[in-house]
Amino acid sequence: MLLRRVSQHVKTQNWFAVAIDFFIVIAGILIAFQITSWNEARKDSKRELQIIDRLQSEFTMLENETEEYIEFVESTKPIIAEFEQQIINYPEDANLELMKRFFETAFSLPRPAGQSDTYQQLIASGDMNVLDNQTLLAELVNHASLTDYFLHVNQATREWSRSYVVPLVRLRSLLNVLPLEEAVSSSGTKADLIVAINLYKEVFEDQLNILKAHKESFAELNKMLIDEKHEKNL
Structure with missing residues (x-):
């Protein structure tokens, strides 16, 4: 319809009408592009918000997990000190249950929390550019590097x-299988055990x-x- 009208205006050399028709066509194309752009921007914004929400949920979970690890480690420090005194003073006041308590609780080092699954997916898919906040992007990368470093140090220390x-x-x-005196004497010298517990304390800290x-x-x-x-x- 519009093309036929443009042809008629050209035949009649009504250039003003031709200009108006072209303006209408161009305006229509620009409006269509703008609407498409708005829709894409809205979709991108919605997707970005969903990713941020998932990241925040996962990092909150990892933060809470780390807090639980810290509380556990802090709570076992007195048990380590108690066990150390048992070794230093042995065989005086030797207590089988207190020694077992150390191995059942404090002789366990929790590992640092790992990476966020969502962050790893963004890296693997190359979709990090979905996030438009450059400061946030930099912090995510820094945190990931720090996590990798902590995991590496943890494994190397172990x-x-x-x-x-x-x-x-x-x-x-x-x-668990021998009397206390025999178990201690079969584990090494008293000096060996004291050195071992002191090293463990340093690793623990x-x-x-x-x-x-x-x-x-x-x-x-x-x-x-x-x-x-x-x-x-x-």
Whole structure:
């Protein structure tokens, strides 16, 4: 219909009408492009908000998990000190139940929390550009690097210290099958056990410091995600 009208106007050399027709066509195309652009922007914004929401949910869970680890580690510090005194004073006041209590609770190092599944999916799919806040993007990358570092340090520390805490590992196994005196004497010298427990205490404190630093990183990132989500919802 419009094309026929343009042809008629050209034949009659009504150039003003031709100009108006072309203006209508161009305006229509621009409006169509704008509507498409708005729809795409709305979809992108909705998707970005969904990703931010998932990230915030996962990082909150990981932060809470790390907080639980910290509480567990803090709660077992007195048990480690109690066990250390048992070894130092042995055989005086030796207490089988107190020694077993150490191995059942405090002889366990929780690992740092891992990466967010949503973040890993964004990296794998190359969709990090969905997030338009560059500061948030930088913080996500920094946190991921920090997490990788903590996991690496944790694994390296475990491997390095494994051979040094052999007397403790041996004692843990023997306490369940031998009398206390025989279990202790078969685990190594008293000096070996004291060295092992002191090394374990240092590793334990290092692990606690890692967990606390990790929790701070989680808290900072979660604050940024909550602020970003609030801003997107305005």
